[in-house]
Amino acid sequence: MSDDLAEGNLFVELQVASWPPAVSQTLLRKRDGRQGLTIRAKASGRLRVELQREGYASLVVRTLHLRLRAPGLLRLTVAWRGDEAVVAAGGQIIGTSSDFAPEGFVSPEIVQETAAPVDHAGNERARTQRRQNAELLLQRLGADEAQGREWFAATALSGQVLADLVEMVREGRRHHLPGLAAELSHLLARGEPLLQWCAALVDAPLIIYAPTAPPAPDGTVGALIASAFDIASERGGRHELAVDLDVWLRHEQPWQGGRTVSIETLLVGISEALALPRADRPLSDEDRAIRAALSESGSTLEALCGFASAVSGLTRAVATAATPTQKS
Numbered sequence: 328m329s330d331d332l333a334e335g336n337l338f339v340e341l342q343v344a345s346w347p348p349a350v351s352q353t354l355l356r357k358r359d360g361r362q363g364l365t366i367r368a369k370a371s372g373r374l375r376v377e378l379q380r381e382g383y384a385s386l387v388v389r390t391l392h393l394r395l396r397a398p399g400l401l402r403l404t405v406a407w408r409g410d411e412a413v414v415a416a417g418g419q420i421i422g423t424s425s426d427f428a429p430e431g432f433v434s435p436e437i438v439q440e441t442a443a444p445v446d447h448a449g450n451e452r453a454r455t456q457r458r459q460n461a462e463l464l465l466q467r468l469g470a471d472e473a474q475g476r477e478w479f480a481a482t483a484l485s486g487q488v489l490a491d492l493v494e495m496v497r498e499g500r501r502h503h504l505p506g507l508a509a510e511l512s513h514l515l516a517r518g519e520p521l522l523q524w525c526a527a528l529v530d531a532p533l534i535i536y537a538p539t540a541p542p543a544p545d546g547t548v549g550a551l552i553a554s555a556f557d558i559a560s561e562r563g564g565r566h567e568l569a570v571d572l573d574v575w576l577r578h579e580q581p582w583q584g585g586r587t588v589s590i591e592t593l594l595v596g597i598s599e600a601l602a603l604p605r606a607d608r609p610l611s612d613e614d615r616a617i618r619a620a621l622s623e624s625g626s627t628l629e630a631l632c633g634f635a636s637a638v639s640g641l642t643r644a645v646a647t648a649a650t651p652t653q654k655s
Contacts, residue, residue: 332380336406337364343401346393347372349449351579353587364405370447370578371539371568376414376422378407386412390422445562446569453571454532461527464519475528479649482525485514486642493632493639504621504628505601511635512598514642515576516591522642523573531648533572535637538565548583549620549627552597555580555590556634560641572641583613597621597631 341354348368355366361381368374374390386407393416404415414422492507514522526533536559544550558575559566576591588596600614601621620627 332362332383334408336404339364339366339403339405341366341401341403343368347448349447349452349574350577351587353579366403370449370570370574374403374414374422376403376405376412378405378412384410386410386424388412388414388422388424390414393421445567447571447574449574450532450534450569450571453573454530457523457527457573458530461524464524465528478521478525478528479646482514482521482642483646485510485521486639486646489514489635489639489642493635496628497632501622501628505598505603507631507635508594508598508601511638512595515572515638516595522638522645525649526641526645529645529648531645533641533645534569535560535572535575535641536562536566537568537570537575539568544581546581547620548616549624551580551582552593552617552620553624553627553630555593556630558630558634558637560637572638583616 339355343354346368347370350370352368353365354368354374355364357364358379363379365377365379366374372392372394374393376388376390378386378388380386388405402416406413406415411425412423413420489507489510492503492510495503496507514520523533525531538557544554557566562569576589576594578590579587580590580593582588582593596613597617599608600610600617604610621631
């Protein structure tokens, strides 16, 4: 009996509003009987294409960095044979899992490879949005100069607390880890995030540096956390992509059970997992997995500490950018 899933191809049309996307986006997720296809667009300008077939291991293809001539429809062909697959656009192969090259895919048309971007496309948009939100909130609050000084003082203090906690955790005093996670969550991801709020008041940039093409994590909780917080405060080495902090916090990260979560949501989840259990929030299996990952994996713990150090540096930069009347 022939295996109708061993070889084949799919043609798909994707609506692309802008390129590259401000954050990772799922452009297509479909399941048709015994096979499925998921296509995600990355902020770096790549596509991640995953083909699932009943009875076969998933095939994942990561494309080149792409440049589209204009927003609109992106037409792709996904072709496979056995455990090999390619993705093509306009007749040009833009990604392959091996040296597999089906006949007929040769001439470039609408897509071409470019160098990896050095600045995320959403940076200026995020900074503008922060500034507009701050103006609206100031009007609503009717804040005065004294309140402004309090906000900047609180931001500076939080940054120093983060730096101290990172130092102690790196020295092996891991009982300070819950405090580190809670401080990050409070500063960045709850209510009106203090750091972003103060940065908006002085129109200060919040730039961190991420890998342009991060390696795919192995699926363990520790590797997924390490990948989410693989950030540097300065450009260099693998960390060449300048990305706004808010853009990064909205970035979707693979998580357990085939889900994706924003890094902001993951940060809050880590803080809650490390906090003391409460009667209204007992420890879940996911909480236990997060605790185990941070206690057993040095690379996972160091990634979180590195992210906290970068955030601490941003608080110092924002405090420095504050005008004399806003500083204490």
